[in-house]
Amino acid sequence: MVNTGSSGTRIGIARSILHYEFDGAIARFLEALGIDVVLSPPTNQEIFQAGKRVVIDELCFPIKIFVGHVAYLAERDVDRILVPVVVGHENNHVFPCHPRSRLADIVRALDVCDSKRLLAPAFRFDRDGLSAEGFRAIATELGASERACNEAREEVRRHIGDHPSSSEGAQDGPTLGLVGHPYVVDDPWANNHVIRRLERLGCRVVTNPETVQIGYAPEGTGLHFALAARTVTLARAFDRDPMIDGIVFLLPFNCGPDGDIARHLTETAAKPMLTLVLDELQSSAGMITRLEAFIDLLQRAPVAAGGRNA
Amino acid sequence: MNHFTFSWGTNHIAVRGLLRTLGHDLAVPPRISPAIAERGIACAHPFLCFSGKLVLGQLAAQLEDGERRLAFMSSLGPEACRCADTSDYLQSLFSDYGGFSAHRLGGGNFAGALVNLRSHFGPQVRRRQCFKAYAVFYGKVDLLYKVDKRCTRLRCLSSVPEQVRELEREALERVDRASGPFALWRVSRWFDRAAARLPLREEPPSLRIGIVGGEHILSELDSIMAVIKGMAERGILLDWRSGFRMLARSTEKTLAPLKDRCRQYLQEAPSTSEIFSCAHALDFVSEGYDGLLHIYAFGCMPQTALKPILQRIAKGAGVPLLSLSIGDRFAEEGLEGRLEAFIDLLDARKSQGVLT
Numbered sequence: 252m253v254n255t256g257s258s259g260t261r262i263g264i265a266r267s268i269l270h271y272e273f274d275g276a277i278a279r280f281l282e283a284l285g286i287d288v289v290l291s292p293p294t295n296q297e298i299f300q301a302g303k304r305v306v307i308d309e310l311c312f313p314i315k316i317f318v319g320h321v322a323y324l325a326e327r328d329v330d331r332i333l334v335p336v337v338v339g340h341e342n343n344h345v346f347p348c349h350p351r352s353r354l355a356d357i358v359r360a361l362d363v364c365d366s367k368r369l370l371a372p373a374f375r376f377d378r379d380g381l382s383a384e385g386f387r388a389i390a391t392e393l394g395a396s397e398r399a400c401n402e403a404r405e406e407v408r409r410h411i412g413d414h415p416s417s418s419e420g421a422q423d424g425p426t427l428g429l430v431g432h433p434y435v436v437d438d439p440w441a442n443n444h445v446i447r448r449l450e451r452l453g454c455r456v457v458t459n460p461e462t463v464q465i466g467y468a469p470e471g472t473g474l475h476f477a478l479a480a481r482t483v484t485l486a487r488a489f490d491r492d493p494m495i496d497g498i499v500f501l502l503p504f505n506c507g508p509d510g511d512i513a514r515h516l517t518e519t520a521a522k523p524m525l526t527l528v529l530d531e532l533q534s535s536a537g538m539i540t541r542l543e544a545f546i547d548l549l550q551r552a553p554v555a556a557g558g559r560n561a
Numbered sequence: 562m563n564h565f566t567f568s569w570g571t572n573h574i575a576v577r578g579l580l581r582t583l584g585h586d587l588a589v590p591p592r593i594s595p596a597i598a599e600r601g602i603a604c605a606h607p608f609l610c611f612s613g614k615l616v617l618g619q620l621a622a623q624l625e626d627g628e629r630r631l632a633f634m635s636s637l638g639p640e641a642c643r644c645a646d647t648s649d650y651l652q653s654l655f656s657d658y659g660g661f662s663a664h665r666l667g668g669g670n671f672a673g674a675l676v677n678l679r680s681h682f683g684p685q686v687r688r689r690q691c692f693k694a695y696a697v698f699y700g701k702v703d704l705l706y707k708v709d710k711r712c713t714r715l716r717c718l719s720s721v722p723e724q725v726r727e728l729e730r731e732a733l734e735r736v737d738r739a740s741g742p743f744a745l746w747r748v749s750r751w752f753d754r755a756a757a758r759l760p761l762r763e764e765p766p767s768l769r770i771g772i773v774g775g776e777h778i779l780s781e782l783d784s785i786m787a788v789i790k791g792m793a794e795r796g797i798l799l800d801w802r803s804g805f806r807m808l809a810r811s812t813e814k815t816l817a818p819l820k821d822r823c824r825q826y827l828q829e830a831p832s833t834s835e836i837f838s839c840a841h842a843l844d845f846v847s848e849g850y851d852g853l854l855h856i857y858a859f860g861c862m863p864q865t866a867l868k869p870i871l872q873r874i875a876k877g878a879g880v881p882l883l884s885l886s887i888g889d890r891f892a893e894e895g896l897e898g899r900l901e902a903f904i905d906l907l908d909a910r911k912s913q914g915v916l917t
Contacts, residue, residue: 306869307865307868307869309859309860309865309868309886310865310866336828336829338829348862349835349862349863349865349866350862350865350866352829353827353835353866353867353870355828356826356827356828356866356870357866357869357870359826359873360826360869360870360872360873361869371828373828373829502608504608505608505860506608507608507609507610507860507862509608510606510607510608510609511606511608511609513606513608514606514653514654515653518653519653
């Protein structure tokens, strides 16, 4: 930590979309500045229901979860609630999807919390994640010096790549590559504990290939949306990786960008691919049955499926 | 060589004008109908927006008729929604049709447009040809918008709506035939004179409704917007300020005042679709319109994200808002029923002296 003295300001951060997407970078930055960060708890039914109550039906599943987290923080003893506005890639060709770039506006419009408590700095991003200007805006807003800001950003950079890339599953079962947006892959409630369920079925689950640095918003896919580009790049890397037997694609309900690429991925992947649509009505029994069927398929026909035993 | 495209209302006339300037032609896209919608739904992912499904339905129908060379107008700028990814997506979707190819026209600026035209038609396309093709394209875009707006207004104000429909039909044919900027100017003058000659009703419009929403849906004319615009003939003045023209014509300079107007509601807004709808809703409210109609395709990300913001604007101003999400289960009868209920509500508010 750069600044060990507490500033007395308590800032709430939703343990949801942007927190997972940028690997906790903003929380780490604030802590390095000496800010008391209050992270909302892992998603649960109560948090989701709080979001669902106020968010319009048509918005995607993760947005409802996100707003639930903000509603949770609004009821807690925090001075500000941080909801970054993610504008687009530095190259001005790749963008977040529209609802994700409008999170602060949606929170304001829904009156989830007093607008004055909302801290909504604008960020751009590049291949490595959030770029400097948003961090500077936060530091300025909180009265931190430029030096403290730079040191805190250095602290953030030190932790890039810390994220675990695979689970501790059985070594003799199939190895599966899990693709999807970080905020569904890393949120066990949102993905209905898919990693744990796969491990119980004897699988090892890989979320980031060790051999390839995917990064955030990889370029070269020609795609317009940052996370769709990441999903395609990740899926292709898993498809090439001889250690991966099959791919599980987590698709949140009503996600436009990933919906568009789902068919393309399924048709072009050489390895078996299971697409699981995640929504608020998810049934554990249904998911377990589908996972079991997929594992059976991998174990019975590895040669035809193009797995590592092919 | 013949090309085909999808149609946002009449925009294919402008695309055809561009292609004809370069010595090519464009097939007439099929009208939007339940069969076209079903065709699109069958080949699309369920999460694709309804506009996208209509587009795919039109393309699939034309591919089945033997068309293979798709030319479509799209940019890759920040205003683009997922349609910006259309080219690769379509290649993957229609790979079963041998010889199918998709070519993006347009671009962020003149140089980009020239590169796209050359990639499609070959390096022989000259700068001067490109300039003329786009002069015709933009001339037709502007004139088509003018005809649509003026005729919808006249359907409310004129005492002979059937003559308005006839005028609109003839105007579209003349715009389609016009081969250069001068010919377009002559069509524009003819249209202005013909429109001015139409007799008007004595009574003023009973209601004024401002329409905002997704550009694709606002530009559609065969089914959804045909029902919406049918309200005009009941003496209701309909106004909308967006559509294909706004997308084709928008620049950072024209967007700046709109962004400024939306600042309270849209922070750092990069997307024009949201800016148009938000700014125009604020305009309609400040101009004392009786109601707001928000119409968009189910699954349209910008408009869905905007919906709670429009609700906040309408609530703050005390203006009734009807949000119509048009999806796979869309039926014209259901749309008419909801519109009638909305009009009844607005009539009742107005007759009871509720200030709006």
